[in-house]
Amino acid sequence: MKSLNEDIKNGQWKPVYLLYGEEAYLKKQYKDRMTKAILPDGDTVNYAYYEGKGINPGELIDLAETMPFFAERRLIVVENSGFFKNAAPELADYIKTMPDTACFIFVENEVDKRNRLYKAVKDKGRVVELGRQDEKTLLYWIGAQVKREGKLIKTSTAQYLVEKTGTDMENLEKELEKLFAYTLDEKEITPAAIDEICTAQISNKIFEMVEAVAAKHQKKAMDLYYDLLALKEPPMRILYLLSRQFKQLMEVKALCIKGMDKSQIAKKVGIHPFVAGKYMSRCRSFGLEELRSIMEDAADTEQLVKTGRLSDVMSVELFIVKYSSV
Numbered sequence: 001m002k003s004l005n006e007d008i009k010n011g012q013w014k015p016v017y018l019l020y021g022e023e024a025y026l027k028k029q030y031k032d033r034m035t036k037a038i039l040p041d042g043d044t045v046n047y048a049y050y051e052g053k054g055i056n057p058g059e060l061i062d063l064a065e066t067m068p069f070f071a072e073r074r075l076i077v078v079e080n081s082g083f084f085k086n087a088a089p090e091l092a093d094y095i096k097t098m099p100d101t102a103c104f105i106f107v108e109n110e111v112d113k114r115n116r117l118y119k120a121v122k123d124k125g126r127v128v129e130l131g132r133q134d135e136k137t138l139l140y141w142i143g144a145q146v147k148r149e150g151k152l153i154k155t156s157t158a159q160y161l162v163e164k165t166g167t168d169m170e171n172l173e174k175e176l177e178k179l180f181a182y183t184l185d186e187k188e189i190t191p192a193a194i195d196e197i198c199t200a201q202i203s204n205k206i207f208e209m210v211e212a213v214a215a216k217h218q219k220k221a222m223d224l225y226y227d228l229l230a231l232k233e234p235p236m237r238i239l240y241l242l243s244r245q246f247k248q249l250m251e252v253k254a255l256c257i258k259g260m261d262k263s264q265i266a267k268k269v270g271i272h273p274f275v276a277g278k279y280m281s282r283c284r285s286f287g288l289e290e291l292r293s294i295m296e297d298a299a300d301t302e303q304l305v306k307t308g309r310l311s312d313v314m315s316v317e318l319f320i321v322k323y324s325s326v
Contacts, residue, residue: 016125025169064102084111
């Protein structure tokens with residue numbers, strides 16, 4: 001990201017950029033910042049936007065070959081095209097010799113680094129991965145957003161906000177906007193304000209339930225279950241999410257035994273480093289075989305419901321009660 005920020009600051013542009021990764025918020029932010037910097041004053045004549053699969057590479061090439069109208073360059077933004085997972089050989093060949101009067105910005109979720117187009121962009125332009133941010137970066141970003149609003153937030157409160165609403169930056173931005181409006185006349189954002197106005201992610205409620213089960217806090221675990229039912233979450237989906245959490249705990253437990261650190265575990269399991277830290281702490285309450293047994297029991301519970309031997313609501317109740325009993 002450092003090189004991308006330097007390009008934006010200095011106005012020295014590569015002919016082609018690829019922004020990819022899981023963090024949608026950062027991809028949008030950089031796409032918008034680059035568009036504004038390359039084409040100031042809202043120039044729409046020299047701007048083209050394409051989205052989705054089925055885009056004709058030849059059309060993009062023809063557009064890039066068209067001289068810009070009273071501007072230094074023509075900007076072509078291509079989003080979620082799939083070009084970096086499927087072959088687009090003519091585009092890969094073109095990028096190697098494309099003129100400086102055009103600039104491509106590709107925005108993708110996933111890429112194949114063996115792909116010809118990926119290699120061409122890396123050689124000719126700039127490839128930037130915008131993945132999940134670590135806890136330190138998220139907390140710094142939250143602090144900067146709060147400071148910009150002329151408010152204060154403690155680090156522990158910012159951590160609580162992340163725990164409650166999740167690590168997705170796009171969602172965090174929406175929750176912060178709600179907090180700013182709610183605390184309009186207050187200087188500091190508090191945990192009480194977060195509890196009052198912010199929406200807890202379903203996955204975080206599920207993890208809270210797992211924590212309550214592990215700590216043998218049966219009442220809390222059951223209260224969380226009934227809360228989810230009140231939110232119209234189907235019992236079988238709750239069981240599936242519970243099972244997925246225990247599966248990830250089992251994976252984290254196995255990797256901890258192998259001596260892997262938080263960042264390695266996060267990458268291996270496919271979770272945010274912040275979440276990986278929570279899982280590493282929680283999995284100490286379980287043995288590897290115990291977690292495997294819980295997974296098998298969840299599968300058996302699902303089978304009992306499918307065969308009509310137990311109701312869906314009752315089956316999940318029994319599952320939670322069994323593993324939260326002292």
